[in-house]
Amino acid sequence: MNARVANDEDLDGLTATLTAAFGEDPLWTWALPDPEKLRIWWRFLIRSALRYQCTWTLDDYAAVAVWIPPGSAELTEDEEDQVEPLLRDLAGPRAGEIVELLDRFDATHPDGPPHYYLSLLGVHPERRGQGLGMGLLAENLSSTDAKGAPAYLESSNSANDARYERLGFSRVGSFTTPDDAVTVATMWRDPARS
Numbered sequence: 001m002n003a004r005v006a007n008d009e010d011l012d013g014l015t016a017t018l019t020a021a022f023g024e025d026p027l028w029t030w031a032l033p034d035p036e037k038l039r040i041w042w043r044f045l046i047r048s049a050l051r052y053q054c055t056w057t058l059d060d061y062a063a064v065a066v067w068i069p070p071g072s073a074e075l076t077e078d079e080e081d082q083v084e085p086l087l088r089d090l091a092g093p094r095a096g097e098i099v100e101l102l103d104r105f106d107a108t109h110p111d112g113p114p115h116y117y118l119s120l121l122g123v124h125p126e127r128r129g130q131g132l133g134m135g136l137l138a139e140n141l142s143s144t145d146a147k148g149a150p151a152y153l154e155s156s157n158s159a160n161d162a163r164y165e166r167l168g169f170s171r172v173g174s175f176t177t178p179d180d181a182v183t184v185a186t187m188w189r190d191p192a193r194s
Contacts (some may be wrong), residue, residue: 001109001135005054006064008047013061015043021064027156031098034136035088042120044086062127063136070114070149097178104175108186109153115188118153120144121123125174134163141167145192148175156187168192 006014015155022028032038035102046066049055054067068074075083083102087095109117123133144151153169155161161171169187177185 001132001139002059003056003136003139004059005053006057007053008050008052010055010057010061011043011047011050014046014055014057014064014066015039016047017057017061017064017124018042018066018122018123018180020106025126025157027101027177027184030177030182031101032090041086044079044082045074046080047120050066054116056136058132059135061124062130063123063132064120065118065133065140066120067138068117068164070116070121074117074119075179090162091159100178104178105154105184107177108154108173110172110188113150115152118151121153134167138167141189141192147192150191151189156186157183158185161185161187 016039019035021040022038022042023035024080026062026080028038032041042132046055049066049068052067052072054069056065056067084099087098091098121133121137124137141151151169153164153166164187165171167189169184169189172188173186174183
């Protein structure tokens with residue numbers, strides 16, 4: 001596994017992998033069931049995250065991990081202002097529900113202590129079952145451990161919860177979609193002691 005920090009030139013490959021990876025995700029197919037609209041949404045988020053140089057990929061984009069460093073915002077203020085208009089374009093009358101979902105993400109996100117936030121983790125469907133996603137995540141967590149920093153994520157698919165737990169995450173809460181159809185687990189990991 002050859003992991004590296006992604007850059008702006010990787011945007012298309014990162015977006016393609018995450019769009020494919022979340023193609024059957026319970027939460028994101030609820031929010032944006034059209035893959036092309038989901039691709040536009042991921043591209044918007046990934047492009048912003050690339051400014052931190054904390055997005056990791058395997059050379060062939062088999063797996064992607066998008067991290068937000070401690071004390072940093074996922075989106076710039078200007079990008080925050082673009083969210084509602086973008087969602088209106090992508091989801092039409094359902095935009096309000098998706099905005100409410102995003103508010104639930106924000107409301108459950110811990111204020112402290114400073115931590116790395118795993119915004120997105122995905123494996124291309126053609127490469128699933130090879131341990132690439134958890135391998136990439138384990139490598140990333142070695143780095144956060146070396147910095148003495150905790151990590152936080154939201155698991156949008158309960159099938160992944162046990163995988164995260166094996167890497168030291170614990171469930172600390174949950175929230176649902178506005179219609180209560182999908183539950184998202186919130187998970188925290190203290191840095192491992194060497």
